[in-house]
Amino acid sequence: MTPQQSAPSGPSAADAALLSVRNRFVDTIPARLVRFETFKQMLQTGEQDPVQVLAAIADLAHKITGVAETLGFSEIGRLANAVDRRISTGSNTPATCGRLWQEVAAPLEHLLDEMESHLDT
Amino acid sequence: MRFLAVDDDPLFLQLLTLRMQALGYADLITVTSGAAALTLLQSAPNTVDCILSDVRMPEMDGITLCRNIRTLPAYATTPIVMITSMSDRSYIDEAFEAGATDYINKPLDRLELKARIGMVAQLWAKGQQRVDAPLSSYAVEPAHDFEDALVLPNVERLISHLAMENYLLTLGLKRMHSLRAFAVQVENARVFFSAGNPTAFVDMLGDVACAVLDSLKTEDVLFSYAGSGVFVCIARSDLGSESEDLGHSANRNLAAFEDLYHADGLPLPKLVFGATVRSSAFTLTRPTKLPEMAVAALMKDHYKAPKTRARMF
Secondary structure, three states: OOOOOOOOOHHHHHHHHHHHHHHHHHHHHHHHHHHHHHHHHHHHHOOOOOHHHHHHHHHHHHHHHHHHHHOOOOOHHHHHHHEEEEEEEEOOOOOHHHHHHHHHHHHHHHHHHHHHHHOOO | OOOOEEEHHHHHHHHHHHHHOOOOOOOEEEOHHHHHHHHHHOOOOOOOOOEEEEEEOOOOOOOHHHHHOOOOHOOOOEEEEEOOHHHHHHHHHHHHOOOOOEEEOOOOOOHHHHHHHHHHHHHHHHHHHOOOOOOOOOOOOOOOOOOOOOOOOOOOOOOHHHHHHHHHHHHHHHOOOOEEEEEEEEEHHHHHHHHHOHHHHHHHHHHHHHHHHHHOOOEEEEEEEEEOOEEEEEOOOOOOOOOHHHHHHHHHHOOOOHHHHHOOOOOOOOOEEOOOOOOOOOOOOOOOOOHHHHHHHHHHHOOOOOOOOOOOO
């Protein structure tokens, strides 16, 4: 089978398209920072089920992992993956989520710092 | 070749589309949920040739989607490639059991994407060349040759040869130490193939697969049909019986169908089981060697020299 020959654009157009996706990723950073900060606040105030909040943090970090490294944001991808893995492979139950949050808090801060650093570029 | 990509992240879909276009695969539809993918596939049978699906998605995850797709007759054998990040590795076993054909790692690597999709494209091209033929009750088109591996989508835990190889490659050498494998041959398979009725041949293979599965005391197994009447079974836990006992049990299960076979003028399939082999760091040089060892053990036990050799090896 021969791949279809109708690739619609040349290298420069492809680069421009990739740059457009990169820019869109950067555009999503502020909203994602707000979501992470909201989750942090929920964990600190205990107003929501902490198990669910930690799972939501993992999901958001997971989504960032999936695309960041491919777009060249390797450090964001690495840190997001670390947060996701720490939660997803850790024990996230009502009895253990407090300790899990203590373990995740520092890596999450690193991730937020790294994401924030790309807002100025 | 038309692709359907499923991911809850629109940015990733945009990125995947660009990468696929760069490889020359421009015909790609994208949806952001498993439910949307199912709706599309149900409303448009036979219009998608390959499905690329994320694993971790809200509401319907990629594994459930895969399982649901396999219930759609038009997509029972369509290649499904899961797109995973490292933290999804725990889902890999489940994905292959659900009918996935392969996986691609996130972040997307251009060469890996090219290799994986290229393999699927070759499979698709081969399928395109097949002649129209009546479907058996196991809903699979007959292969051209006796030696060809077949996919029998309606048999639980029976996956394609390609998926079996991909699964073993996914595990890698380090994670294979607990695996066991054995091969089963239908001794008189050629009689069925030579009878000139492809449907009867495929039906026989389906019956055999079910009989072998029923004889096992564990469900922690995956099968593939390797061609030439040979099945390979990979088990992730103790089989609970010696191969000789398994053989007796499986042949007994098949004996229940004796009257049906005789009514069609066919003999009862006769199964021979090879010894169970285990993987070890000393014997394995590559993950896909384990099925080869299982077939070699079968041949050694039952034949002085191999009479047939499955095409997969």
